[in-house]
Amino acid sequence: MTAIEKGQARLSFVPEVGGAVASFTVAGRDVLRPAAPGVTDALATACFPLVPFCNRIPHGRFAFEGRSVVLPPNLAGHPHPLHGQGWRAAWTLERAAGGEALLSYDHAPDAWPWAYRAEQRFVLGEASFRAELTVINTGEKAMPAGLGFHPYFPRRPGETLTATNDGxxxxxxxxxxxxHHPGPWEADWAAGAPIEGHGLIDHCYTGWDQRATLRAPGGPDTVVTASPDCRWLHVYVPPGEDFLCVEPCASRPNPFGEGETGMAVLKPGERRSIWMEVRT
Structure with a gap:
C-alpha cells in the first residue's frame, strides 16, 4: 500500500485493486471508509474509478455505430455488467511524491472492443484531495466513453445529505x-435529508449542481464537488450497513439507453476528463 501525505492529511492507494483509494484521513479521522488490510475487491475499498461507463448495462448488450457488443457479467450473481473494466483491473502506480500521485491502466480490446488508456491524477491538500480521471482512445476507431467516481463514506449518527437535484x-x-421521476422521491436530498430511515437507495439523481454536503452533529462537514460534466449524482445507501456512497458521474445508468445519457464519442487519440474533490 502506497500513500502520499500533506500536513495532517494522508491518502493511500491499492492500485492493484481496481486503481482504488484505500483510505483518506485528516488528523487521523477517516473521511472515506477505509479498506481493510489485504483488500482484494474494489467494492471493499474507499474509492474507485468508473471507466469507461457508469453503473449497469442491461445484460451487457448494446450497439454502437453499427457494431453489436455483448459484455460478460463482472459482479457475482448479477447479470448486468457495471462500472466498466477499470475497477476490475490492476493499475500501475506511475508516481507518488510531493503530495501528488498518478495511476494508469491500459485496456487491450476484448469483449469491450476498443483500446484505451485511463489515468487518475491525485493532488492532496491540507484537508482535501482532488482526483482527475481521464480516458484516452488509443485505438483506431471511435469509442464510447463515460466516467465517474465511486467514493464510500462512513455513516455517522444523525448524518444528512444535501445535494441539489431535479429528479x-x-x-x-x-x-x-x-x-424518471421529477422532484423529490423517498428522501429530499435537495432540501437536506437524513441518511437513515429509508429502504434501499441505489438511485441516479438528475440536475445535480456538482456539490454535495454530508453533515453530522458534532463533526465536520464532508463536501464533495465535481466538474461540470458530472451532471448525475448516484446515491447508494444500503440498509443496515455502516457506509454510504455519493458518486459524481458524467454518464447515467443504462448508458446506451434512450435519451441523453452522458456518453461521449471519442475519436482515435481523443480524451475525456472529469474531476472530483473531497474536502472536510
Missing amino acids: VWLIDTEVLPTL
Whole structure:
C-alpha cells in the first residue's frame, strides 16, 4: 500500500485493486471508509474509478455505430455488467511524491472492443484531495466513453445529505433504471435529508449542481464537488450497513439507453476528463 501525505492529511492507494483509494484521513479521522488490510475487491475499498461507463448495462448488450457488443457479467450473481473494466483491473502506480500521485491502466480490446488508456491524477491538500480521471482512445476507431467516481463514506449518527437535484431515476428489482421521476422521491436530498430511515437507495439523481454536503452533529462537514460534466449524482445507501456512497458521474445508468445519457464519442487519440474533490 502506497500513500502520499500533506500536513495532517494522508491518502493511500491499492492500485492493484481496481486503481482504488484505500483510505483518506485528516488528523487521523477517516473521511472515506477505509479498506481493510489485504483488500482484494474494489467494492471493499474507499474509492474507485468508473471507466469507461457508469453503473449497469442491461445484460451487457448494446450497439454502437453499427457494431453489436455483448459484455460478460463482472459482479457475482448479477447479470448486468457495471462500472466498466477499470475497477476490475490492476493499475500501475506511475508516481507518488510531493503530495501528488498518478495511476494508469491500459485496456487491450476484448469483449469491450476498443483500446484505451485511463489515468487518475491525485493532488492532496491540507484537508482535501482532488482526483482527475481521464480516458484516452488509443485505438483506431471511435469509442464510447463515460466516467465517474465511486467514493464510500462512513455513516455517522444523525448524518444528512444535501445535494441539489431535479429528479431521480427509479429502479426495478435488478437495479436497472425504469422511469424518471421529477422532484423529490423517498428522501429530499435537495432540501437536506437524513441518511437513515429509508429502504434501499441505489438511485441516479438528475440536475445535480456538482456539490454535495454530508453533515453530522458534532463533526465536520464532508463536501464533495465535481466538474461540470458530472451532471448525475448516484446515491447508494444500503440498509443496515455502516457506509454510504455519493458518486459524481458524467454518464447515467443504462448508458446506451434512450435519451441523453452522458456518453461521449471519442475519436482515435481523443480524451475525456472529469474531476472530483473531497474536502472536510
